[in-house]
Amino acid sequence: LEFELEELSKYIDSHQxxxxxxxxxxxxxxxxxxxxxxxxxxxxxxDMTAEKLKAMGGTVELVDIGVQELGGGKTIPxxxxxxxxxxxxxxxxxxxxxxxxxxxxxxxxxGWATEPYNLTDINGNLYGRGxxxxxxxxxxxxxxxxxxxxxxxxxxxxxxxxxxxxxETGSNGLDAMIVSKNDTFFADVxxxxxxxxxxxxxxxxxxxxxxxxxxFFAEVxxxxxxxxxxxxxxxxxxxxxxxxxxxDTLISPSGKILIPGIRDAxxxxxxxxxxxxxxxxxxxxxxxxxxxxxxxxxxxKVDLLAHRWRYPxxxxxxxxxxxxxxGSKTVIPAKxxxxxxxxxxxxxxxxxxxxxxxxxLHTVFGRRKSPNKLKVTMIIGAKPWLADTQxxxxxxxxxxxxxxxxxxxxxxxxxxxxxxxKTFQDVTRKSIIMLPIGGFDDGLHxxxxxxxxxxYIEGTKLFVSYLHxxxxxxRD
Ligand SMILES: NCC(=O)N[C@@H](Cc1c[nH]cn1)C(=O)O
Ligand SMILES: [Zn+2]
Ligand SMILES: [Zn+2]
Numbered sequence: 376l377e378f379e380l381e382e383l384s385k386y387i388d389s390h391q392x393x394x395x396x397x398x399x400x401x402x403x404x405x406x407x408x409x410x411x412x413x414x415x416x417x418x419x420x421x422d423m424t425a426e427k428l429k430a431m432g433g434t435v436e437l438v439d440i441g442v443q444e445l446g447g448g449k450t451i452p453x454x455x456x457x458x459x460x461x462x463x464x465x466x467x468x469x470x471x472x473x474x475x476x477x478x479x480x481x482x483x484x485x486g487w488a489t490e491p492y493n494l495t496d497i498n499g500n501l502y503g504r505g506x507x508x509x510x511x512x513x514x515x516x517x518x519x520x521x522x523x524x525x526x527x528x529x530x531x532x533x534x535x536x537x538x539x540x541x542x543e544t545g546s547n548g549l550d551a552m553i554v555s556k557n558d559t560f561f562a563d564v565x566x567x568x569x570x571x572x573x574x575x576x577x578x579x580x581x582x583x584x585x586x587x588x589x590x591f592f593a594e595v596x597x598x599x600x601x602x603x604x605x606x607x608x609x610x611x612x613x614x615x616x617x618x619x620x621x622x623d624t625l626i627s628p629s630g631k632i633l634i635p636g637i638r639d640a641x642x643x644x645x646x647x648x649x650x651x652x653x654x655x656x657x658x659x660x661x662x663x664x665x666x667x668x669x670x671x672x673x674x675x676k677v678d679l680l681a682h683r684w685r686y687p688x689x690x691x692x693x694x695x696x697x698x699x700x701x702g703s704k705t706v707i708p709a710k711x712x713x714x715x716x717x718x719x720x721x722x723x724x725x726x727x728x729x730x731x732x733x734x735x736l737h738t739v740f741g742r743r744k745s746p747n748k749l750k751v752t753m754i755i756g757a758k759p760w761l762a763d764t765q766x767x768x769x770x771x772x773x774x775x776x777x778x779x780x781x782x783x784x785x786x787x788x789x790x791x792x793x794x795x796x797k798t799f800q801d802v803t804r805k806s807i808i809m810l811p812i813g814g815f816d817d818g819l820h821x822x823x824x825x826x827x828x829x830x831y832i833e834g835t836k837l838f839v840s841y842l843h844x845x846x847x848x849x850r851d
Contacts, residue, residue: 376843379528380778383839386522391832394518395501397427398831399494401476401510402503408454408477408544411445417454417540420476424513424538425457431521433459433536438556440548443541453548454540458560461520462533468565469533470845471805473795474513475542475571478505479820486822499828506826507817512570513538515812515831519838531846535564539795542571545590545755546794553795553802561803566768566845569796570838572789573813576656579780579837581772582809583762584684584788585796587719589728590755593618593736594712597747602707611707615697617745618711624739625715626689630672630682632717636731637687640723644681652680655785665816684788687723691715716755718790725756757794760807768808771844779837791819812837 387394406420407413421437429435436458442450454477462469481491481504489495494503501511516536523530537560541547553561574580595614602611626632657676663669673679682688695712698704717728733751740749762769764786776784789809799807812834818824 379526380840380843382526383522383528384836386526387518387832387835387839390518390522391828394514394831394835395494395496395828398501398506398511398514398826399503401514402494402506403492405492406477406505406540407480408541409480411443411451414451414454417477421454421457421538421540424476425459427517428457428459428536431461431517431524433461433520435459438552440552443547456540456549456552457536457538458556459536459538460533461535462530463563464533465563467530467532468845468848469535469563470842471535471537471561471564471567472516473537473539473567473569473571473799474516475509475539476505476513477540477543478508478510479543481822481824488823491824496828500825501828501831502823502825504824506824507573507813507830508819508824509542509571511826511831512812512834515835516568516570516838518835519842522835522839523842531843533563534842535560542794545588545757546798549795550798550802553798557802561805564803564805567799567803567805567807568768568841569793569807569809570812570834571793572791572809572811573817573819574811574815575785575787576658576661576815578656578782578785579776580785580787580811581764581769581776582787582789582811583764583769585760585793585809586684586687586788586790587723587725587757587759587797588716588755588792588794589719589725589732589753589757590714590716591732592712592714592750592752592754593621594710594750594752595621595740595745595747596710596750598707598709601709604705604707607707612745612747613707614747615694615708615711617740617743617747617749618694618713620743621736621739621749622691622713622715624735625691630688632687632689634689634717634731634735637717637723637728640727641686642721644685648681648685649677651786652677655680655787683790685720687720688718689715690718718792719757719759721759721761723759725753725758729753729756755794757792758797760793760796760800762807762809766806766808767848768806768845771841771848772808772810774844775837775841778840779833810837810841
């Protein structure tokens with residue numbers, strides 16, 4: 376057995392260049408799910424994923440998950456979800472790997488040092504949009520199955536894949552697909568594995584929680600068209616002033632959420648959690664240096680981890696309709712739409728948050744006695760997810776990390792959201808583990824996103840070893 380793992384490890388090392396080349400081909404596809412104009416690229420990405428799995432002999436399906444509403448009665452087809460199956464031996468566990476191949480937007484003008492869709496190797500770091508989130512981890516799982524196949528070593532478990540193309544915009548359409556396939560595709564699945572997150576430091580980690588997210592649009596509409604600020608300024612009540620005014624009532628400068636009721640549902644921090652956070656490897660100075668700030672919202676490690684992982688927060692992302700180009704334009708925008716989101720933690724409920732935020736914004740807007748119109752819409756309501764770290768899946772994770780990296784993993788939570796995690800848990804009732812291979816400094820959603828060769832290759836070995844460990848889990 377040890378010999379087989381050794382052989383698999385050698386195989387992975389000797390195929391490094393091929394793995395990097397496939398990642399290069401995948402990164403070259405601008406599969407940005409937020410931009411409907413890129414929908415054909417995203418469809419191509421789903422097709423490429425399906426083709427790769429088919430070429431390996433998997434039973435592959437491109438599942439139609441319906442249409443996306445664009446507003447004004449318009450719709451476009453959602454990218455199909457790729458499902459695949461390798462093996463159907465009922466004496467083995469069946470592990471379902473979930474991942475996504477859509478990406479966040481990226482433009483050179485955002486401040487990338489290299490072309491975002493041209494994978495560029497600098498000192499062993501592979502820079503490109505989607506490299507770490509989530510194309511390399513998805514490929515690492517595919518290469519895992521491929522390595523077993525190539526060496527003629529029997530897979531220790533049956534492996535299924537669910538790969539989607541709308542994760543970055545809230546996994547539109549996937550909930551319904553999981554519900555509809557619960558008695559078919561998911562019926563024989565024992566465990567679900569997600570590798571869509573990163574380590575916290577250089578120490579490998581197992582992730583046992585993710586925050587949810589409620590994403591809002593707040594639209595303020597005033598005059599029927601944009602106006603000259605010299606000609607009309609001072610006479611009209613400006614939509615942007617109203618919008619900035621209400622946005623400023625969401626959160627205090629010290630990070631306190633001001634929306635009534637929001638903080639009431641948050642589970643209190645237990646002593647055990649506090650101790651767990653104490654033990655996690657996290658260098659505050661390094662973190663500050665990495666993001667390039669002189670001061671953070673909190674100074675202690677435990678406070679920072681708690682606010683990153685298990686407290687809600689408000690982030691304001693942008694204002695559609697606002698003048699944002701270089702240079703100066705003396706305009707009064709007629710209609711502006713703020714985009715902000717509130718990360719969700721246990722025991723918050725998105726439906727309650729939707730009402731709290733909508734009522735509150737209408738109240739503060741009402742106080743301004745503005746003639747403009749406010750419309751608040753929640754466009755994503757993703758729930759948080761939390762796992763039982765004592766589950767055999769986590770024991771298997773600890774063993775696999777120890778085998779490959781010769782250290783114990785950190786037990787961490789993720790501040791970001793994997794919208795579908797909670798649905799998998801609630802609908803399929805299967806146990807889930809998040810097994811990250813991304814580095815702590817990969818710059819997800821940011822400029823210069825990267826995946827290191829080290830994490831990509833050693834991460835593939837981790838997956839190989841993980842399947843072996845899961846195959847060893849004792850049946851009840
Ligand atoms: N790698 C996971 C990830 O980045 N997820 C997104 C999903 C999301 C949440 N709200 C809108 N999209 C994230 O921002 O956490
Ligand atoms: Zn992701
Ligand atoms: Zn992402």
